[in-house]
Amino acid sequence: MRAFFDALSSRRTSILLMAFIAGVGAVGAWIPQRSNTTTVALEAWQAEHPSLAGIAAALALDAVFSTWWFLAVLSVFVVSLGIATVRMIADAARRTRSCEASRTTDIPGVSFENAVDRAHALGYSGRVDADGTAVLWRHRAGVWAPAVMHTGMVIALAAAAASSALTSRAVLDLSAGEVFEPGDAYLVTERGAFGGAPELGAPLRLDGLETETWSTGELKTLTATLSVKDEAGQWRAYRSTANDPLTVLGHVVYVQAGEFGDAAYLVVTDQAGVSHPVRMEFLFAGPGEVAYSGVTIDGAPAIDGRWDPDGVRSDRPLALRPAGDDDFDPVTLTEGDMASIDGYSVEFVESGQWARLIVARPYATRVLFAGFGVIALGSLMIYLWVPRRLVLVREGDGVRYAWWAPRMVQGYRVEIDEIAGRRRAG
Amino acid sequence: MIGMQEALGLETPLHIAALVFYAFAAGLAMYGVLMGRDAAEHAGRAAAFAGIAVHVAALGLRWYGTGHGPYLTQYEVLSSNALAVMVLYGLVSWRRRHARPLAALVYPTALLVLGIGVYSGPEVLMLPPTFTGVWLVLHVGFYFVAFAAAVISLGYAIAHVGFGLRRLARRLSTTDPATTDRESHRFAGLTFAFWGVGMLTGAIWAHYSWGRFWGWDPVETWSLVTWLVYGIYLHARRFYRLSGEKAAALLLLGFLFAIGSLFFTSLLTTSLHAEYFG
Numbered sequence: 018m019r020a021f022f023d024a025l026s027s028r029r030t031s032i033l034l035m036a037f038i039a040g041v042g043a044v045g046a047w048i049p050q051r052s053n054t055t056t057v058a059l060e061a062w063q064a065e066h067p068s069l070a071g072i073a074a075a076l077a078l079d080a081v082f083s084t085w086w087f088l089a090v091l092s093v094f095v096v097s098l099g100i101a102t103v104r105m106i107a108d109a110a111r112r113t114r115s116c117e118a119s120r121t122t123d124i125p126g127v128s129f130e131n132a133v134d135r136a137h138a139l140g141y142s143g144r145v146d147a148d149g150t151a152v153l154w155r156h157r158a159g160v161w162a163p164a165v166m167h168t169g170m171v172i173a174l175a176a177a178a179a180s181s182a183l184t185s186r187a188v189l190d191l192s193a194g195e196v197f198e199p200g201d202a203y204l205v206t207e208r209g210a211f212g213g214a215p216e217l218g219a220p221l222r223l224d225g226l227e228t229e230t231w232s233t234g235e236l237k238t239l240t241a242t243l244s245v246k247d248e249a250g251q252w253r254a255y256r257s258t259a260n261d262p263l264t265v266l267g268h269v270v271y272v273q274a275g276e277f278g279d280a281a282y283l284v285v286t287d288q289a290g291v292s293h294p295v296r297m298e299f300l301f302a303g304p305g306e307v308a309y310s311g312v313t314i315d316g317a318p319a320i321d322g323r324w325d326p327d328g329v330r331s332d333r334p335l336a337l338r339p340a341g342d343d344d345f346d347p348v349t350l351t352e353g354d355m356a357s358i359d360g361y362s363v364e365f366v367e368s369g370q371w372a373r374l375i376v377a378r379p380y381a382t383r384v385l386f387a388g389f390g391v392i393a394l395g396s397l398m399i400y401l402w403v404p405r406r407l408v409l410v411r412e413g414d415g416v417r418y419a420w421w422a423p424r425m426v427q428g429y430r431v432e433i434d435e436i437a438g439r440r441r442a443g
Numbered sequence: 444m445i446g447m448q449e450a451l452g453l454e455t456p457l458h459i460a461a462l463v464f465y466a467f468a469a470g471l472a473m474y475g476v477l478m479g480r481d482a483a484e485h486a487g488r489a490a491a492f493a494g495i496a497v498h499v500a501a502l503g504l505r506w507y508g509t510g511h512g513p514y515l516t517q518y519e520v521l522s523s524n525a526l527a528v529m530v531l532y533g534l535v536s537w538r539r540r541h542a543r544p545l546a547a548l549v550y551p552t553a554l555l556v557l558g559i560g561v562y563s564g565p566e567v568l569m570l571p572p573t574f575t576g577v578w579l580v581l582h583v584g585f586y587f588v589a590f591a592a593a594v595i596s597l598g599y600a601i602a603h604v605g606f607g608l609r610r611l612a613r614r615l616s617t618t619d620p621a622t623t624d625r626e627s628h629r630f631a632g633l634t635f636a637f638w639g640v641g642m643l644t645g646a647i648w649a650h651y652s653w654g655r656f657w658g659w660d661p662v663e664t665w666s667l668v669t670w671l672v673y674g675i676y677l678h679a680r681r682f683y684r685l686s687g688e689k690a691a692a693l694l695l696l697g698f699l700f701a702i703g704s705l706f707f708t709s710l711l712t713t714s715l716h717a718e719y720f721g
Contacts, residue, residue, distance in 0.1 A: 028683075043665070082659045
C-alpha cells in the first residue's frame, strides 16, 4: 500500500499527470466544446472539419472536460497532489527544525569568524554558538514556500470540486414590473451532481434598467433595480450592475450585459380566433440604433419586428411584417394600435424593458478564493525567497561547512565560493 | 489641460516615436553586443530609456483619452506588453550587469511586439460593462508582468545555451554559466507565479461578471496549459536536474504556449476573451 501511495505521489507521476492534463487542455481549447459553443457554431465547425469532427465525436473530444476519463485523471491528480503536499509540509517542518550537518566540507585557509562574517555579508543570519557552531539561514521562511503553494492548490481544487458538485445556476426572464415568485419555473437550470435547483425563497421583482452609453453608442454601464419582498411583506429595492451582482438570501443574481433590452407586448390573434399574448424581445442596441426580433406562434415564425424608438418615426417605434417577407412594407405602430399582418390580428398593447438574469446558489467560492490567495503567496515565496542553510563548524583554526538549498542549487553555490574566498563578493 | 480627443491625437505619434527609439536601441544593442562595442551598448541603453519615457507618455495619453486602462484591442494590449518587457528588463539590468547583454534580445522583442501593435491600428474600443473592476486590472496587470518575465527568462536561456549559435551565446553571456542558468530558472519561476496569479484573479473577475469562475473557455484553457508547461519545466529542473539545452528547449516551448495564449487563441477560436483583442 505504501508503495502505491509513493508511486501515486511521486514527482514522475505528477509530471506525467500535468503533461496529460495540459495535452487534453490543448485539444479541448482547439476543438469547440459543447459547453461553451452554440449549436450553430459547433455545426459550422463540424462542416468545415468533417474528418476531425468524426474523431472528436467518437472520442467525445467536443465535451472532453466532462468525460469520465478526464475527470478520473483529474481526481487522481488531486489525490496525488494531496499526498505530496502532506509530505512537503512534513519535510518543511523537519528542515526548519533540523540543524544536522553530518557531512561537512573543509574550507581551507578561512577561520570560523571569517566565514561567519562573510556569510553575514551575503545576507545569512542565525545562531552562532559559543562552542563554534553557526546555523545560518537566508530566507528561512522560503522552506515552506512549496508546501504553501501546493496547500493552496489542494484547497482550491477541493473547493472547485465541491463548487462544481453543489452549485446550481438558473436563468430567469423578467419584464419590468414582473415578479418572480418562489416556485416559478426557470428558463434553464444547470445543476451540479449534488445540487438542487436554486430557490430564491422570496419574491423578486425587476423594477427597471438604466443604461449609460459611450459617445460611440456602445454600452458603458447597465444597472438593474431589483426588489425583494421581505418577511414583513415589504419590498426592498437593490441596485445591481453587470459586474456587481446582488446577493439575496444566499443566492447571487447576475445582470447580463448582453441579455436585456426593450420589448413590445403584443396580443396576436390567429385565423382561428385564438389569442396569443407574446413578448417581442429586442436586444439593447444603443441610442439611434435599430433592433430586430420576431415572434413564433405555435412553434412557427409568424411576425418579424423592428424597434426604432429614436428614428424619424419615433412616435410609432414598432414596425411589423410577416416573418421572412422582405417585400412587405412594414406596418408601424404605437402603443394601443391594431394591425393585420399576414392573417394575424395584432394589438400592440405596450412597451417595456426586459432582462434575462442568472440566479446562482454558489458553494465554496470563498474557500476557493482563499485557496487562490494561498497559491499566490506560495508562488511568490518560491521564487523570491529561495532558502539556503549554512552550518559552519569550527575545527581548530579552520572551519568546515554544510550547505543546503532546495532549488536553483547550482546558481546559489557561488555563495560558498564567496565565503571560501574563491570568488569576490558582488 | 488637453481634451480626450487631443490626447488620442497625440498618443499615436508618441507611440511611433517610442517605436523609433526602440529600433535605435535594438540596433545599437545588437551591434554593441555582437561586435563587442561598449559605446554602442551604452547608446542603446540611453535610447531604450528615452523610448520608455515616450512610451509611458503615449500609454498615459491613451489611458486618458479612452477613459480606460490600456488593455483593450491589439494596439493597447501589445503596447502594454512591450512596455512591461522594457520596464522589467530596465529594472533588472539596472542592478545586474550580467543582464545587460540580453538587451540584444530583449529590445528587438519589445520592438516587434510594439510594432505589431502599432501596425494593428489605434482605433478605440470602449469598455463593455463587464470589463471593469479591480480584479480585471489585476488580471491583466499580472499577465503583463508574466510576459515580461517570460521574455527575460528566455533571454537568459538563450545566453546560456545559444540554441546552436555558440557565438551569440558567448557574446550574450558575460558571466559564469551558473548565473545565466539560475536567472533563467528564477525568471521562469516568476513567470509561473505571475501567470498563475493572473489566471486566478481572472477567475475571480469571471465569477463576479458571469457567475462562474471557470468555464473551459479556449483562452483560459490555453492559459492553464501554459501554466502547466511552466510547472513541468520547474519540476523537471528542480527534481530531475534538467539543465542545458533540454531545459532551454522546454522553456522555449512554454514561451511559445505563452505567446499563443496571450496573442493568438482569442483570434483563432471563439472565446469570451475575443472582445479584448479585437
